[in-house]
Amino acid sequence: MLCQFTVKNYKSIRDEVTFDMQAAAISEHEDRIMKDRDGELYLPVSAIYGPNGGGKSNVLAALHTLVTKILRPLYATEDNEERVYLQKKILVEPFAFSDKKNEPTEFELFFRTDSAEYRYILRVKRDVVIYESLDRVKLETRRRSALFTRDEKGIELKGAFAKLKVSHDLSKTLALISYLGIAYKGNAVVKDVLHWFECGVDFLNYGNPIQELRMAVSTSEDVKHLMLDMIQEMDLDIVDFRVEEKEHDLIEVYTKHLVDEVETELNLSDESSGTKKLFGLLPFIAESLLTGTTLVIDELDAKIHPVLLRHIIMMFNDTEINKHKAQLIFTSHDLSTMNSEVFRRDEIWFVAKGNSQNSKLYSLVEFKNEKGESVRKDAKFDKQYLEGKYGADPYLRRIIDWGKVNA
Numbered sequence: 001m002l003c004q005f006t007v008k009n010y011k012s013i014r015d016e017v018t019f020d021m022q023a024a025a026i027s028e029h030e031d032r033i034m035k036d037r038d039g040e041l042y043l044p045v046s047a048i049y050g051p052n053g054g055g056k057s058n059v060l061a062a063l064h065t066l067v068t069k070i071l072r073p074l075y076a077t078e079d080n081e082e083r084v085y086l087q088k089k090i091l092v093e094p095f096a097f098s099d100k101k102n103e104p105t106e107f108e109l110f111f112r113t114d115s116a117e118y119r120y121i122l123r124v125k126r127d128v129v130i131y132e133s134l135d136r137v138k139l140e141t142r143r144r145s146a147l148f149t150r151d152e153k154g155i156e157l158k159g160a161f162a163k164l165k166v167s168h169d170l171s172k173t174l175a176l177i178s179y180l181g182i183a184y185k186g187n188a189v190v191k192d193v194l195h196w197f198e199c200g201v202d203f204l205n206y207g208n209p210i211q212e213l214r215m216a217v218s219t220s221e222d223v224k225h226l227m228l229d230m231i232q233e234m235d236l237d238i239v240d241f242r243v244e245e246k247e248h249d250l251i252e253v254y255t256k257h258l259v260d261e262v263e264t265e266l267n268l269s270d271e272s273s274g275t276k277k278l279f280g281l282l283p284f285i286a287e288s289l290l291t292g293t294t295l296v297i298d299e300l301d302a303k304i305h306p307v308l309l310r311h312i313i314m315m316f317n318d319t320e321i322n323k324h325k326a327q328l329i330f331t332s333h334d335l336s337t338m339n340s341e342v343f344r345r346d347e348i349w350f351v352a353k354g355n356s357q358n359s360k361l362y363s364l365v366e367f368k369n370e371k372g373e374s375v376r377k378d379a380k381f382d383k384q385y386l387e388g389k390y391g392a393d394p395y396l397r398r399i400i401d402w403g404k405v406n407a
Contacts, residue, residue, distance in 0.1 A: 002110075024344075024345070031319070032044060038142065047337075055352075064203050068090055072178075073174055073178040073181075074182065104131075105124055106122075112139070120177070132148075136160070147161045147189065161189070204281065204297040226286035227286050298331050306337065338381045350392035369389070
């Protein structure tokens with residue numbers, strides 16, 4: 001479970017911004033909040049809105065960069081087409097329009113596994129690690145402990161890591177948690193942390209057709225059944241699908257249609273672009289709901305009907321369906337779902353740029369107008385957004401009035 005993510009000096013993000021999946025103390029849709037074993041409350045869904053070029057994708061890209069920075073060394077030597085992106089060198093891009101480009105980029109991540117909450121901090125200059133630390137809180141005992149710190153003075157291993165050894169010539173570009181994953185992959189705490197980075201959070205890349213198509217190949221009948229349930233919710237005539245594996249690691253997907261009691265099979269390549277997108281999206285959605293992962297999607301509404309978009313959001317909101325505390329985080333332009341029936345105020349986020357081309361991130365629940373008044377929970381969110389009342393006008397790249405946004 002993703003609890004909170006903070007980033008500073010990354011691409012269009014100059015100043016520190018924090019994206020928070022902790023539930024605010026507000027009254028709407030309390031039945032949708034996810035309660036963890038220690039009583040802490042978290043959100044199943046969050047959406048980020050804003051104009052094109054405002055920087056909303058960079059918020060998700062920052063999280064993806066951090067995760068990739070950690071995982072890349074673990075997969076750098078593997079010949080795995082699905083993880084080829086992990087074999088590329090990661091250069092972290094700082095904010096370009098000030099002297100910030102000479103300062104480190106800073107990441108701070110709070111995440112939860114079944115047994116603990118972790119706080120991970122990483123500061124890097126391009127690809128060189130400047131500072132790194134990892135702390136843990138056990139959920140059962142609430143006991144806090146530092147696991148390691150790394151700075152210009154050296155590396156200090158603590159707590160559960162106190163007996164581990166680190167090479168004296170550790171590369172400055174290698175994250176310490178990645179090194180521990182290579183050298184001590186059998187350590188229970190190392191395994192717990194890296195399992196979250198590998199399996200606890202997933203990113204859907206609409207720009208990678210190989211990844212999209214391969215996701216249609218599922219060995220899980222549960223995933224397939226949930227996919228078919230979602231397809232039938234959209235009143236499509238697809239009643240089944242199958243996958244054939246060809247030579248040279250190629251695959252073909254075939255959809256079975258039932259029209260006027262006549263069955264017809266089509267190659268996915270002959271389907272509409274919208275149907276192709278569905279087969280790139282729905283396996284991710286189904287897998288997340290069935291395994292409890294945090295699913296991060298840039299432009300979820302791209303080529304998806306608003307009815308399906310709402311249906312997907314509501315599945316994550318439904319505790320009877322979302323039994324494993326899955327989370328959905330996405331950027332969107334679609335306003336048909338921006339309303340109080342679908343979202344709580346703390347689930348709606350905005351990004352827009354200031355006069356210095358720097359992106360600002362803030363949630364609807366923390367927004368206040370010129371009079372210091374909060375947005376009402378029954379307000380017409382979509383209408384007020386279109387009117388520019390939330391500071392991030394959908395038709396303007398820059399923020400309208402910085403005075404309307406809490407510092």
